[in-house]
Amino acid sequence: MKISFILPGFSRYPVGGYKIAFEYANRLANHGYDVQLIFFNNNHWKKLGLLQRGFVYLATQYEPKWFTLNKNIKKISYCDKEFKRKIPTDIAVATAVETAYPTEKICPEAHKMYLIQDFENWNVSNEYLYSTYKLGFKNIVIAKWLKKVVDKYSLQPSIYIRNPLNITQYQVHNSIEKRDQYTIGMLYHSAPYKGSTETFSSLCKLKDRFPELKIIMFGTCDPPKNLPTWVKYYKNASQQQTIDIYNKISIFISGSIKEGFGLTGLEAMACGAALVTTDYDGAKEYAVNKVNSLMVPVKDWKSLREKVAYLIVNDSVRKEIAKKGVQTARKFSWSEAYRRFADTILDINNDFGD
Template sequence: MKICFVLPRYTRRPIGGYKIVYEYANRLCNSGNKVYLLFLNDNVFLEYKVPRILKSVCSNIMTQIEPRWFPLNKSISKISGLYNAKKILQDVDVCIATGAETVAVCKKAFPLASKCYLIQGFETWVLSEKELFETFNAGFKNIVVSSWLEKLVDAHSDEKSILIKNPIDLTVYRPIVPLQKRNKHSIGLLYHSGKHKGLKYSIAALGKLKELYPDLEVYMFGTSEPKEEVPGLVKFVKDASQKETVELYNKVSVFMCSAINEGYGLTAMEAMACGAAVASSDYEGIHEYGINGVNCLLSPLRDVNAMVTNVSKLFEDDDLRYLISDQGVSSLKEYDWEVAFKKFKNAICG
């Protein structure tokens, strides 16, 4: 089969949602399918006042170079922009929209293909709620990654969605350094400036924790350098590779997440798989794999003091920290890539 994933743009930096798409693309390619990645690239280089043709050339070059942060199968064809995709549009069997802004393009550009929509979040930062609801009912086969998204999408679609929870590679994301050998007062977190990630609440919590624990060590990674002062920051890794994130997860005793709106939350899941005790805000996506008091500690959204309390509990109570860590690792064994891929392949090809 010829299968085309349609993405908003190429990206030089690691993004969780793209990682899932690339993994599915690799597995479909390895299964004997011809796979295309079409990057629309309409919104790249907008900050530069250069001729459109030059932007197009540069976009095409970058599309072929990236992603350097993910081992994409070399047999996968990468295409920049609809113009360069015209030759393949007519005989693609399945096209898969991967973002809210890609749905309309798929509907118009792939008239003969079977259409699917991989929904990994409620992208209110891309479209209005009304426009998002319209994408859910565009006539595509909706594939959602979380139970809360399933309910939301089904409420605004004539067809029931297919739930396939995001897995992770547990042969990669695993405990390497025993928790007992990690600095007790160490915290890892993702630096992301999107308001839905709730970073300002994490930084506020770190300020209070630094006062309580002067030896606090903070390790962060992200796609851009921190603009704010981060209390206790020891190391920041920009555009961290998979290997670097695994090393960071294995260095900290606690992983903090203050997200407000997130479809899933892969970073906290990866950290949990690596043995870090997770202290997270009680956002919707965390419930796809996190159980409060069992494999993580949850605090109300935007509640800095509650987050500080939970992290302090993990710092002060060794038995609790070890228990949350151990149960976190064991609870993720059911999130297997082989199972998820089989479901995904049946969904798009059925």
């Protein structure tokens, strides 16, 4: 059986949604399926004109360097704006709103799935986004709150498969008890809905109260200008680097305003960092206030900062929350998610008598 994942262009830098799609692709390939990744590169490097196709083809073959793909997985660069080029496949999996309609056009004979990882209305209207839910694909959602939204428009109930975590990689390597309680970590992102700018600015205000404070940040965008020496920033950190960061910090802070799931919060928990987060919908998939995390209302930057201060002062509470976080993260293994994803593929084929 040939299974194709359609992605919105190759990615040179780590992206959470790509990571989930790549992991599903790897596991399917490991189990003997014929898997290919189709990168919808129409919007990549358009300024190159006639040279675009050649350059994006080469980039697609070399990337992603930040994720190790099964060598049997084929990568295809797609640059046909009129969708005349058809891709033969048995199963086609759209992975983002930009790929929903293209998937319908370039894989017309395939049974189709739609992996929905957020309410992706950043570059399209809500009406357009809703229309992708109505295409008749087998919709898969990664969060309960997304299922409620998608099922209002989907032709059939969506399938809920929460985002998993590779718990064999994201583990505690540095004792929770021995960590420096003044070392705080966070993801830095330029998108406003991540709330990174406000979170970082608020967190920096703790320096006067705690002179020992150190911040470690990572992300794919450029860091804030004029970073003080007590702040370290890792641009385009590899998976292993982020695991090392999670294991150095005592507290991970997330000020997201809106996210489908918020994978970094769960990753940090798995590695023994106590989570302090806003209560956006995605975080509720794994975070429970005063049990395995501390949660504050969205955009309440002052409360977010004060919860970090509370854990710095009350180190025993920090340790307890961190340990509960590790226990929670261990329940998000890939084995169950993959089983349900693979079963969905088989169910689709059975439904059509294949």
